[in-house]
Amino acid sequence: MTPSLAGSARALLARDFRLLWRRRGDALQPALFALLVVVLFGLALGGEADALAGSASAVLWVAVLLAGLLGLDTLFRGDAEDGSLEQWMLAPVPLAWLVAVRTFSHWLATVVPLVIATPLLGELLHLPKAELPVLLASLALGTPLLSLLGAVVAALTVGMRRSGILVALLALPLYVPVLVFGAGSVAAHAQGLDPVGALLLLGAGLALALVLAPLAAAAAIRIALS
């Protein structure tokens, strides 16, 4: 019985969520970090509704981006250290497919809870109600793009022993355009402009990254582990 693409994806997702459940304390870290950033910002800006509302969407975007960055180093590291990646490379399904599924499960586990909590976090920052749909749309398009770009960087550094800050340094320049268009779409909407252009650009970037990032990450893993 050779495994199908769907079968291997199911096995990998089941494994990842079991592992997540066994270490649910660790899994909460990105969400707690984002909450911390948002609360600290709220306190630092003095809690004035007007001051907060103006920067709320930008703060939320940065909080989600940094929280995603926090867990990036662990994306492939554990699997590289215990030899799982070797077995992935030898499996009859393409490595790029497994990388894509792994990135998807990582995104589901770390970023999606944040996106769901965004309305609540937005309340903390007095986010104007009208901006919320655009913010959610930009996060829904932007965060998978961030995860895919992050996967390439994590794959490039998987052969190094300690690479925490290196991952952040390599990922940030790639993240900047996503942040600019993501937060920019909300800002444009707040000023009465059409946010669709920026959202479409994010969508185009996501489509491109969906195809290319797993291939690039798979190639990087093969180089890093040889």
Add this chain to the structure above:
Amino acid sequence: MSPDDSRPTPLLEAHALGFSRNEEPVFGPLDFAVDSGEALLVQGGNGAGKTTLLRVLAGLLPADAGDVTIDGIRADRERRAHAIAYLGHLPGLKADLSVLENLHFLCGLHGRRRGQSPEAALGIVGLAGYEDALARQLSAGQKKRLSLARLWLSPAPLWLLDEPYANLDLEGIELVNRMVQAHLRGRGAALVTTHGAYAAPPVRTRLLQLESRR
């Protein structure tokens, strides 16, 4: 390079296979072949390049010279993935998953031999009763046995075993030999690296002796 008709095509064949790290040759050029039903014992001291040879054959490292054929056809990634099961130094087990969960995942990744179940494989390698134990609670020898169960479930005909006897007790060594024997009877083949000749399985065996370069 058409094989003559009187002999069956070897399952695995290497021509002038070589690998070097930083311009320094690790092994090779090597020429060898393994037929189905046959074991190739790769012997050599520490640092002779046994592990590197197996990693090159598995496709984890690119060869610098020569080529590898599987069933007479040049080995590409696809062909290797279907023909080769690799047991390396790293077990590829998740410490926080149970024994059975690990096995189910690896079967989902590599496929499963017809008529075999993970539960039965655990019985064969002597891990019956450990199904729900977490992999982190296993000893090194038990982890090795779990890897052997994964190998047993793999549908690939060619086993690449890197030091399969390491960490195993006498009974475990016997187990490896029995598994290799059964695998070879089913038209499989195995490459086994070892640094001594203490435990060669009682099957039709070819010997490949690697010399240390230094």
